[in-house]
Amino acid sequence: MASSMSPTTTKRKGPLENNNQNKSKKSHWSAALSDALDDESVRLYRDDLCTVIRDKFPKAKIHLLVMPNEHITDLKCVNDTHVPLLKHMLKVGKEVAEKIAAKENATGSFAQFRYGYHAIPSLALLHMHVISQDFISPSLKTKKHWNSFTTSYFLDASDVIDDLQANHAIRVDVARMRKLLDNELQCHECPHTFPTIPKLKQHLMTHIY
DNA sequence: GTTCTAGAAC
DNA sequence: GTTCTAGAAC
Numbered sequence: 001m002a003s004s005m006s007p008t009t010t011k012r013k014g015p016l017e018n019n020n021q022n023k024s025k026k027s028h029w030s031a032a033l034s035d036a037l038d039d040e041s042v043r044l045y046r047d048d049l050c051t052v053i054r055d056k057f058p059k060a061k062i063h064l065l066v067m068p069n070e071h072i073t074d075l076k077c078v079n080d081t082h083v084p085l086l087k088h089m090l091k092v093g094k095e096v097a098e099k100i101a102a103k104e105n106a107t108g109s110f111a112q113f114r115y116g117y118h119a120i121p122s123l124a125l126l127h128m129h130v131i132s133q134d135f136i137s138p139s140l141k142t143k144k145h146w147n148s149f150t151t152s153y154f155l156d157a158s159d160v161i162d163d164l165q166a167n168h169a170i171r172v173d174v175a176r177m178r179k180l181l182d183n184e185l186q187c188h189e190c191p192h193t194f195p196t197i198p199k200l201k202q203h204l205m206t207h208i209y
Numbered sequence: 210g211t212t213c214t215a216g217a218a219c
Numbered sequence: 220g221t222t223c224t225a226g227a228a229c
Contacts, residue, residue: 029210057211122210141211142224195219196223 032056033125037067045096050089052096055129057139059149061110062100064130066093072126075117075160075170083164086128090115090157093130101132108209109133109189115157118148119177128157133188135204141197144181150188151180 027035036042036053044064045052055063066089072078078086093115101111112133121127131149140146147153155170163170185194189207194200 032210139211144225198223 030122030124033065033067033123033127034071037069037125044100045092047092049085050092052092052130058137059140059145060132060135060137062097062104062106062113062130062132063137064093064097064100066090066096066128066130067125073124074121074126075155075172078126078164078170080164080168083161086157086161086164089128090161093128093157097130097132106132109207114149114154117155117157117160119153119155119172119180120174129154134208135188136201136208140201143183143185143197146185146197146200147181147183150186151183153177153180 036056037051042053043051044054046069048069050066050068052064052066055065068085068089070085072082094113097113097115100106101113104110110132113130114133115128115130117126117128129149135146135149160170185197185200186192187194187200187203187207192203194203
């Protein structure tokens with residue numbers, strides 16, 4: 001039919017269309033964990049208090065994140081009323097990690113874990129790292145990555161809980177922690193130090209048994 | 210947090 | 220010449 005021609009819906013690209021009016025607006029990168037919390041497809045475990053996912057950019061063979069379901073931005077927001085929650089997150093982290101390690105037949109450092117928090121996190125939702133101690137992963141790329149997991153920038157979950165019970169809050173020396181990220185690259189299992197990340201990563205292979 | 214890449218380091 | 224790191228990202 002000739003009358004149906006030339007629909008008036010032809011789209012013209014213009015500045016107004018670039019205004020982000022659609023509802024599928026992407027979150028800022030720092031909200032990635034809040035998004036993950038609501039994404040059932042990435043859940044390894046969830047209960048009334050917390051959720052466990054795999055880190056999207058794992059820095060070791062097994063690298064999990066345990067997050068509270070309640071929105072707590074970071075350790076600065078945590079007080080002694082949160083002690084039971086943090087204890088629960090640690091218990092859950094251990095259980096899930098050991099279950100995965102058994103399932104994957106992990107041995108040696110691949111089955112040894114540390115549980116803790118970064119002193120200065122980048123993502124805006126409290127998250128406890130569960131990380132196997134092999135540190136063999138393509139996503140481990142920078143000095144900051146390395147030092148954030150192998151220096152005292154990594155706050156052991158049990159120390160955080162003790163600190164909370166003793167002092168009712170977590171205090172972080174930000175300047176001191178930032179400096180730790182610039183430390184020389186030292187192996188976490190022996191005294192050797194390395195000039196570059198590739199040399200360190202090559203060395204990490206020698207600790208596999 | 211990651212990606213990208215300029216230029217430092219070798 | 221290549222490898223590697225460090226800082227911007229509007």
